[in-house]
Amino acid sequence: MKIILISIGTRGDIEPFLAIGELLQEKGHQAICAFPDQFRNLAEESNLQFVSLGLKFIELLQSNDGKLAMGGRGSGLEKFLATIRLARNQTDASKELLNRQYELVEKEKPDRIIYNGKAVYPIIWSLSHFGKTIWISPLPYMHYVRDRTHLAFNSNYGPFLNKLTYSLANFGLVTTVMIAKKWLGITRKITREQVQDALVSNKAIYTISSSLFSRPVYWHKNLKVLGFHQRRKTINWEPDGPLIDFLEKHNKILFITFGSMTNPESEEKTKIVIEILERNHIPAIINTESGGLVKPVGFVSELIYFVSRVPYDWIFPRIYGTIHHGGSGTTHLSLKYGCATMIIPHILDQFVWNKILFDKGVGPKGIKIEKISTKSLEPKVLELINNISFKKTAEQIANHMEKEDFREEIYKAIVEA
Incomplete structure (x- = not known):
């Protein structure tokens, strides 16, 4: 076809x-x-x-x-x-x-x-x-x-x-x-x-995991929930030596990204995040790919590593938790690899994922992007890293997602008239 x-x-x-x-x-x-x-x-x-x-x-x-x-x-x-x-x-x-x-x-x-x-x-x-x-x-x-x-x-x-x-x-x-x-x-x-x-x-x-959104029994048969589907993102990509060294050196690393979301105050928001991480000695990888977060000029820290491109299916299995914008793909991948997760929502659906993940118990309820401050964000970050129940619940969801395999079902739904 x-x-x-x-x-x-x-x-x-x-x-x-x-x-x-x-x-x-x-x-x-x-x-x-x-x-x-x-x-x-x-x-x-x-x-x-x-x-x-x-x-x-x-x-x-x-x-x-x-x-x-x-x-x-x-x-x-x-x-x-x-x-x-x-x-x-x-x-x-x-x-x-x-x-x-x-x-x-x-x-x-x-x-x-x-x-x-x-x-x-x-x-x-x-x-x-x-x-x-x-x-x-999604x-x-x-x-x-x-x-x-x-x-x-x-x-x-x-x-x-x-x-x-x-x-x-x-x-x-x-x-x-x-x-x-x-x-x-x-x-x-x-x-x-x-x-x-x-x-x-x-x-x-x-295309949502049933661990996050269950199909209502009263839906018509033409409506299906057929799991999260992920492409092969690590094709033609290899990590550099300093990133490997950073991962080997630190434990309980956070990965922080705003995905494809941009904002006009990226430098200010990055500064707030950095201050919280350094004051509490929390190692983190910060993704700057689309400009929502930026690396300060001349900034050097043993606790913080900046990346501009890294496949999530490679990095997430190697870290403890994530702080992200709440896109559907990032949300699913974070939980697929058992990461404690907190969302910083920017737009419509991200507020929905923020509530879903908070209700599931995989992390604290996040703060919308324009309300970020050191005072509002710092206790949330500390809760994410210190409350071990978040990590355990995320790992339970990961086990559920691992058993989901809807490839053939979604294929049949597409090709069969």
């Missing part, structure tokens, strides 16, 4: 599609990855065919308004205005993404399309290709769960109001699809009812 994988967002939105693309390619299918251009190298690392969806979407997130909306320090009014400007400037980026999806699908005429929640055209395509699309989400609470609101609301208002939040989210998505139809100049009749029916009946797969 010719299968197109369309994913839009940050790196955490891309990684599950790379893992599925590798699986499909191993099975002999043609897998075409359509992502924003910034993720071209990730697809090429996995030897997957890549088609660019453009640059504008990620550039928008990395703009000053994007950084402020995603966790920069500012008043509530400043953040609100930044979010409004971001939404106003999103039209061009959305049109670029939509047109490139449409052009790719029309050119390739795929047998299947696998897509995430930010990709709109596959929903329109599914109206004339029933059963040929598969929606993938995030929970996108379909009705009685005791939780839709992910965007991150709360529990009781079954009735919770259900209403999912209805509101679906209403917004249907409206977005109708706008996309107009932008593309599609003349055939498409009604809101048709789109709503497609959203209910199309296949949907959550």
Whole structure:
């Protein structure tokens, strides 16, 4: 089969599609990855065919308004205005993404399309290709769960109001699809009812470990939870000598990263983290890959080692705990390797993972990025490193995840009509 994988967002939105693309390619299918251009190298690392969806979407997130909306320090009014400007400037980026999806699908005429929640055209395509699309989400609470609101609301208002939040989210998505139809100049009749029916009946797969999110028994059979899927990240990578020496020299090492999240105060936030680590003699590896944390000029410390690129599946088995932004991929990998974990959430879904991990007992509840200070963060870091129950619980979850193997099930869900 010719299968197109369309994913839009940050790196955490891309990684599950790379893992599925590798699986499909191993099975002999043609897998075409359509992502924003910034993720071209990730697809090429996995030897997957890549088609660019453009640059504008990620550039928008990395703009000053994007950084402020995603966790920069500012008043509530400043953040609100930044979010409004971001939404106003999103039209061009959305049109670029939509047109490139449409052009790719029309050119390739795929047998299947696998897509995430930010990709709109596959929903329109599914109206004339029933059963040929598969929606993938590494995030929970996108379909009705009685005791939780839709992910965007991150709360529990009781079954009735919770259900209403999912209805509101679906209403917004249907409206977005109708706008996309107009932008593309599609003349055939498409009604809101048709789109709503497609959203209910199309296949949907959550790539989440059941140890973190269990499938409700009342869900329709087309909704599945099929575990965390990870690509082979250590291809063409070797650790350097100083990193090996650092790991051999220290015990109970923390790994600290903000993943692909950026913020306009990275130097200040890094300084706070460093002060806490050095005052309490805690060894740590700090990841600066996307600029959310930065190495101070001329900084030297025997306790702290900076990296700009390291595969998590290599480093996590070698450390004690993690402090990270709460992306789905980083969250799963941290627990897969039994790391005590604390999340510093930046945006929507990361607050959900923060609550899930706190409820599971693998670490203290983290502080949102703009509220970080020495006073607020230091006791949390000390609790993470000193409370041995966090590590033990994380290792129990790791044992559960090790037994999960849904590769064949997710493959069948994709290829079987």
